[in-house]
Amino acid sequence: MATPVISTGQSSKVFVPLEIHDLTVAYSKRPVLYGIDLEVPQGSMVGVVGPNGAGKSTLIRAIMDLLPVASGWIQVFGKPFKKSVTRVGYVPQRESVDWDFPVNALDVVLMGRYGRLGPLRRPSKIDKEIAMACLEKVKMHPYATRQISNLSGGQQQRVFLARALAQESDLYLMDEPFAGVDAATEAAIIEILRDLQNQGKTLIVVHHDLTTAPDYFDRILLLNMRVVAFGLTKDVFTFENLQTAYGGRLSILSEVALSRAQKKLEGDTHENISE
Amino acid sequence: MRDQFLPAFSFQNAIIEPWSLYFDSTIWIVTMGFLVAATCGLIGCFIILRRMALVGDAISHSLLPGITLAFLLTNSRDTLPMMIGAIAAGVVTVALIEAIRQSSRIKPDAAIGIVFSSLFAIGVVLISAYADTVDLDAECVLYGEIGWIPLEDRIVLGGHEIGPLPVIRMAVIGLIALGLLLTFYKELLVTSFDAGLAASLGINPGRYQYGLTLFLSVVIVSSFESVGVILVIAMLIFPGATSMLLTDRLPRILWLSAGFSGLYGLLGFHLATWLDASIAGGMTVVAGIIFTLVWILAPKRGLLVKFVFKSHSKGARTSSIETQAG
Amino acid sequence: MRIFQNRKARNLLAICGFLILCSLSQAAKIGELTDTNWQEQAIEFWTMQQPSVRMAVVGTTLIGLCCGILGSFLVVRKLSLLGDTLSHAVLPGVAAGFLWNASKDPWAIFIGATAAGILGVALVGWIRSTTHLKEDSAMGMVLAGFYGLGITMTTMIQNMAMGNKSGLDKFFFGQASAFNEGDIQLLAIISIITIAILLFFYKEFLTISFDAGFAKGSGMPAKVLHYALMALLAFAVVVSLQAVGVVLVSALLITPAAAAFLLTDRMHWMLILAATFGMLSGVLGAFISYLSNDLPTGPFIVLGATFIFLLAIYLGPRHGILPKALRRRKQRKRIALENTLKAIFHLCERSDFERRVFELNELSRERNISLRQTEREVANLAKAGMASRQSKDSPLEMSAQGRFKLTSSGWLRACEIVRNHRLWELYLTNAAHYRVDHVHDDAEEIEHLLGEHIVKRIEERLQNPITDPHGRLIPSREQVTV
Structure with a gap:
């Protein structure tokens, strides 16, 4: 196993939010991620795109140290994940929890503060105010005292987002935050994400919709067990790259969507040039 | 009566004597053990596939009030009323679990726990309330003991003595189980694998669910005298689960289960004789030991193989990547 | 069909409740049968002059408290049957502890049983992570395997020439009056430890129960917390065995917590309610079993808890069947x-x-x-x-x-309904582009549900229409008021 390279005495060195070196993750015998190298610059909003089973969620879970890593290493702000836990916010998939759980929306958001509090300390009034403010940011404050099963899918996703906001992190990992939400919620969420990016936060978002990906993200990570391509959206979002990532599985519908998206990107560049 | 907890192992006493001195009872006890385990194991394979293992546990507990009520109403220990009581209890258990699940947000696991414990408690209360009139012992129902089954009633057919009544009864039930499973094999397979698909093929999954439940109750009530209600669950799950670690094909799983059942009956009996303990307990301990051995040593999926594999994992991973890429 | 099933469900639950009431009333009958007068016994129980009564009450209350609180975490994590597994798995430990010095030393039994219980829970996890067997099979095997081992050991003990082994059978169905001072001390210590740990680490336990991945991601030691909870559970199960018995202790974990789950939407209220229900059923069970000497305590505690559960499932204000x-x-x-x-x-x-x-x-x-x-x-x-x-x-x-x-109020309401119906039909055809012959049935349903606010918005959207898609007049707001 490779040992992390620890910088020697260069305290002034600025660490990138996420650096992955030769990462391999395997479920029993089958590798899911293989030889991943990645360096995500600060303030970027990365869309993780790839076909089903490409290991998108696995990558997020591996970064979060929720899965055993077969080889390679991951550093978050220059340290192992455990050491920079408080600087990472997380939005899991909506199906990963039981929505009948006896908590209300505010309780869930308040959980975002717990990591910061550490053991034995109870959430203060300030924590509650912050949680409430986060709910307000996602426009869910009228539902603060609702039990979470009485919220719609999009509202539940907003509560999860509010919880991540309450973590006040520098790096956000989001696992399909747009899955099963209505168009209005999707627009609201992307607005909040852009806002976070403008504050200099780094976002890594698993996304399954090729048509919207180039609109939403300034960087794309094309994943299919390995890194197919990573970089600025206009460089990565090419037909060849997508064909490699999706193999023959790129359906006609996605192809049409893709060509449309490419045209749009080209249009953007032309505009830039003309400016 | 002896002084030490763990008696010295004597090959003569534990292995030879039962067969040389008490052959007549030994052969029937071992056969009975095998029959109980095989019948339970057969139906248990489907129970495991349907993830109903703990429903089986619940049904086995709920039989207590069923057979107690049947006894109180008919005042006899005949098989038929007991059977009816048991089947009724089984159906009520499953229906109640379903009822709680449907009419509230209680999750199925909690519903199972609530239903079986309540019914079992009712059974215990009934037995203690009529302790003087009921010839049932809650503890007997709980543990059961193959050694106590009456071997005197012999069934005679055409001048030939076939065997003791309880053993023959168990054999008949086992054969019926086998026959039913063979008859409805494909329906059971389809409904276990994919209820939606079954419904679209015109097979009513609910009907098979209830059918299986009914038959499970019958098997459990016919086994409880021998192994007790709680160890029935061991006999239901261990043969199938152990076989599933060895193979993926359902027919092979069924055959292997039968083989394991024979081992449980034989080894369990000898273990119990050696330790001077309950035979049902002995069978379960043997089942547990065999499972553990298979778990560690299974050729494809054993812990040992996995452990060895892990040390070569890097190389294997590369090759598997290459095969996938190619 | 669905309605029929629901009705069937309700009837079944009602039958179950009836049976439980019968069983509880059986207890009174037994009191009559025995030579002691049950009323006298009742008075004796509630005045609590006898130390054994006091101990039984204190003991069952503490048990109800511990099990209710810990069971709540099991129920919300959908691990209810892990409690059942754990309670069966302790049996070999009880037997081993009993063998330790051939007496009913509570500490020896306690240590043995806790070790066996935790081993059982760990085995379930281990089987699940290293084989393709599902959780229920793993739990069934551990439950039955450990129980079988336990029964083998107890029958071995019973066949041994040894002095005091009479206490062992109490572990199957429980006898609260068998509590002695040592047991109560142990119970009190366990209760204090349980409550203290849960109070100190409430937010951690809450978070791992709701969303284990997130909890790990915010730096909480999820595994440590899980096994801490299991250890506390093993403690609670072991100390409850005396009063409730191996088979039924899981009910004390599940039933009060499930009843509480039906009544509230907040975790801390659920904990408080579950603890209260646990204590209530504990004392009730101790009381009924006191009416006659031979009665086991466990079944009555369980039936008390089930009774509370049925009340909750029927009468719970928000989710209850009757409301x-x-x-x-x-x-x-x-x-x-x-x-x-x-x-x-x-x-x-x-x-x-x-x-x-x-x-x-x-x-x-x-x-x-x-x-x-x-x-x-x-x-x-x-x-x-x-x-x-x-x-x-x-x-x-x-x-x-x-x-x-x-009357005028009737006329007003009639106009309103017709208005709702026709507006909705118009909305469906004009705004949602339904065909005209497809809108009537939907409007039949929706007319009863539209509120004032939505009607106003539809009206604005359709620019205050006059006729519906079938050409009939929509009674206007003014007309309604006239």
């Missing part, structure tokens, strides 16, 4: 009322709003229901002050020619 049924009935009544009003409006409309007084048989034909039903509906309307009778019939019975008319 839900009542609410549904009320709504059905309102819908029937509104349908009658609508039919009267149609009659009125057909006469170009000339006639205001109608006969019963006209309405009966319009609604396509029997005269008797029509009569009942008009009576309901009259009761609600929305219709008045015009004929001189007796107040109880109206003939087919019995005449009635709507």
